[in-house]
Amino acid sequence: MNWRNQTVFVTGATGFIGGRVCERMMQAGVPRVRALVHGMHRAARIARMPVELCPGDLQERESLRQALGDAKVVIHCGLGPSSTIVRGTENMLAVAQAAGVQRVIHVSTAAVYGITPPPGSESEEAPLRQTGDAYCDNKAAAEKVVLDYGKRGLPVVILRPSIVWGPYSAWSTRLMDDLRAGQVAFIEGGRGACNTTYVDNLIDAMVLGLEDDRALNHAFFITDGERVTWGDFIRAHMALLDPVPDVGEISRAEIAASRGPSSGLLLGSVKAAARVARGKEFRQMLMQIPLTEAAMKKAWSYVSSLPAQKRERLRARFGVRRAAAKPTRARFIPDAVTEATQSATVFFSIEKARKVMGYEPRIQFAGGMKLVEQWLRYAAYL
Amino acid sequence: MTEPVRLAILGCGAITRSEHIPAVIAHPGVQLVALVDTDPARADALIQNRGLSCKAVADYREVLGQVDAVLNALPNHLHVSSNLDCLGAGKHVLCEKPLAITAAEARSCTEFAAAKKLVLAVGMNRRFAASHCLLKLVISEGLLGSIQDYDFQYGGAFDWRSASGFYFDRAKAGGGALVDFGVHMLDSVIDWFGPVTGFDYQDDDWGSGVEANFFLGVKHTGRFGDTEGQLRISRTFGLKNRILVRGSEASAEISVHDPEVVVIHRRIGGAAVSQTLRLEKIAGGSSYWRQLDNFVQSIQRGTQPEVDGWQAVRVLELIENCYAHKRRIEEPWAEAGSETGSESRLEAGAEGSGGKQAAAHEART
Numbered sequence: 001m002n003w004r005n006q007t008v009f010v011t012g013a014t015g016f017i018g019g020r021v022c023e024r025m026m027q028a029g030v031p032r033v034r035a036l037v038h039g040m041h042r043a044a045r046i047a048r049m050p051v052e053l054c055p056g057d058l059q060e061r062e063s064l065r066q067a068l069g070d071a072k073v074v075i076h077c078g079l080g081p082s083s084t085i086v087r088g089t090e091n092m093l094a095v096a097q098a099a100g101v102q103r104v105i106h107v108s109t110a111a112v113y114g115i116t117p118p119p120g121s122e123s124e125e126a127p128l129r130q131t132g133d134a135y136c137d138n139k140a141a142a143e144k145v146v147l148d149y150g151k152r153g154l155p156v157v158i159l160r161p162s163i164v165w166g167p168y169s170a171w172s173t174r175l176m177d178d179l180r181a182g183q184v185a186f187i188e189g190g191r192g193a194c195n196t197t198y199v200d201n202l203i204d205a206m207v208l209g210l211e212d213d214r215a216l217n218h219a220f221f222i223t224d225g226e227r228v229t230w231g232d233f234i235r236a237h238m239a240l241l242d243p244v245p246d247v248g249e250i251s252r253a254e255i256a257a258s259r260g261p262s263s264g265l266l267l268g269s270v271k272a273a274a275r276v277a278r279g280k281e282f283r284q285m286l287m288q289i290p291l292t293e294a295a296m297k298k299a300w301s302y303v304s305s306l307p308a309q310k311r312e313r314l315r316a317r318f319g320v321r322r323a324a325a326k327p328t329r330a331r332f333i334p335d336a337v338t339e340a341t342q343s344a345t346v347f348f349s350i351e352k353a354r355k356v357m358g359y360e361p362r363i364q365f366a367g368g369m370k371l372v373e374q375w376l377r378y379a380a381y382l
Numbered sequence: 383m384t385e386p387v388r389l390a391i392l393g394c395g396a397i398t399r400s401e402h403i404p405a406v407i408a409h410p411g412v413q414l415v416a417l418v419d420t421d422p423a424r425a426d427a428l429i430q431n432r433g434l435s436c437k438a439v440a441d442y443r444e445v446l447g448q449v450d451a452v453l454n455a456l457p458n459h460l461h462v463s464s465n466l467d468c469l470g471a472g473k474h475v476l477c478e479k480p481l482a483i484t485a486a487e488a489r490s491c492t493e494f495a496a497a498k499k500l501v502l503a504v505g506m507n508r509r510f511a512a513s514h515c516l517l518k519l520v521i522s523e524g525l526l527g528s529i530q531d532y533d534f535q536y537g538g539a540f541d542w543r544s545a546s547g548f549y550f551d552r553a554k555a556g557g558g559a560l561v562d563f564g565v566h567m568l569d570s571v572i573d574w575f576g577p578v579t580g581f582d583y584q585d586d587d588w589g590s591g592v593e594a595n596f597f598l599g600v601k602h603t604g605r606f607g608d609t610e611g612q613l614r615i616s617r618t619f620g621l622k623n624r625i626l627v628r629g630s631e632a633s634a635e636i637s638v639h640d641p642e643v644v645v646i647h648r649r650i651g652g653a654a655v656s657q658t659l660r661l662e663k664i665a666g667g668s669s670y671w672r673q674l675d676n677f678v679q680s681i682q683r684g685t686q687p688e689v690d691g692w693q694a695v696r697v698l699e700l701i702e703n704c705y706a707h708k709r710r711i712e713e714p715w716a717e718a719g720s721e722t723g724s725e726s727r728l729e730a731g732a733e734g735s736g737g738k739q740a741a742a743h744e745a746r747t
Contacts, residue, residue, distance in 0.1 A: 020719075023588075023716055024719075024720060024721070026588060027716075027720040027721065027722075028720075028721055040543075040549075040550070041540055041541050041542055041543050042539075042540070043550055044539075044540040044550075044594040044617035044618050045594060045618055046591075047549075047550035047558070047591055047592050047594065048558070048586055048587050048588050048591040048592065048593060048594050049588040049589070049591045050588070050589060050590040050591055051591070053550055166715075166719070167715045167716075198719075199719070200719035200720075200723075203719075204721075207721070362723075363718075363719065367718075371714070371715035371718055371719065372715070374714055374715055375715045378619075378711075378713075379616075379618070379619040380537070380616075380619050380620065380621050380622075381619075
């Protein structure tokens, strides 16, 4: 379809990918871009452009209907908490179908195969499975909803990017912070598959999905098509720092050994220090367990009495970062999600996207890194 | 004993809730008569929440007969008409910044207040921060030697939960980062270093949006001679959030988030040392309290407020000049990534982000 003279509706527009989608739509000369905005205070990046900021919530159909307006093209990057992904997508598609939308690009993820995709998931034909991870499983369930709507006549295309990077991406900003704090390790020598997807390559694929009817009702892996490892990705960022930080190696066996046998979560929480208990990741792990000030004080006095080595092990077990980097001999132990992400062995194939809709990654890793470096300087990370 | 100033607050948005109400409650010289908001439920909720005994009304005109003064905290685009209404009714006005969207409108408010012999004060609370007053002393008493230049940065992910969401609408806000926090910066540096006589401005507005980032190089000509300064604001990136003033003998630094102290950096022998200065006595609680106190005293004594309308006009004229002569910040990553971008453009874009170019000053004012 000719999308260039259409009103384009973007969900997730205040996020990293959606923000760049809005910019690219502007650069392509689209007459109107309507952006779904859930938290208006997060809209500073897209408010720089003549984008229509439309308040709304993927969880509320009526607000979505109003936000969509007369747009006939939907680029769905919106997410929300894991538990709301499926319903949010279903709401978006129902509203789109009722409004006669002519194309929906659904931004899925290669993580529908899990944080560590199993061997055999190189191509899109591999069957989806339950992974036990809420984000992965909900994104997989959302794809099923999209395909159902496709069968009922809504023109849909599913894209599965992997590690989407580029200017504004937390993959780079967090890595810079972690490198400065001494909180990075090469897991298994950094050989894990990184599957970089430069954000503009992903948007090129969206454009192809809008234009090419052969893409309808298909799901495509979208990456940069290069075998970039996590070691490559980390080293490219290390090189931007002066002095270049020292990053050690660690094996998965060593990580497992450092964590020790897992104790009960609640017991663990009592043993953890107050500083640990206040950590964001830790809170997320515990979720429902209320931490009273009294309990934290008790925990603190207990932990304070432990020898330093044991305290460090406790901290590491919960994968909680230190408040600031300290010159310590203690070895950095990556948290479980980082370990799982960087232990991937599968490089996703983009052959299907190439064959069906002529996708060709335009920006390669080295060129993308140059742009990221310029942006990091501008954004005062360097 | 002087009668308390009877006050109505116009607008019950974020700043009223978080700063003005606590300041008014804590000030013995102010009697809060009414909270005004087009959404009376919002005013009611505040009254309940803070245990206030004032009334909630939807239209400020209903209460003008019962007050001596108003604190105007409506969205920016409503400032002028409401200021003129209140001044017309003979009420003193403390108006949140910016006084108006345009310098011409700010001028009309200021002239009207002067003609009516009423106090028109502008909410530049940072003038009342302890560190601001202290830095002014440090500079004027020569603690830094001769003033060389300064660098003022403020940035972080925008998180102002405005009740009406007017911030991203150019017609209602008057602009982006420059109007919003830039007015504070400019007001401060003009107060410290004198009038701006040259500038070079660039921002990241892509056209009819509001800027999230700007770089502004300025030249002041004041009692320290010519002083050059760099100002940068970001609504998207974390910056150093401080002002650093460099002098021939020492530097002075204020952290935006620590409004109480000034840190002096200097060298003794070969060693770099720092020294934290703090005022031993400062009245009241917050800068908003001292701003309100200054307003009340201006009314009761018939004196000029610390920040009057003319100072706001001066800042707004500079902002209009900046917008009129703006250049766009280069974003080579955005150009190279676009459909028409290419490897060659990518290479061409490899040098220099916008920031470095702000150093060139051009006298345009």
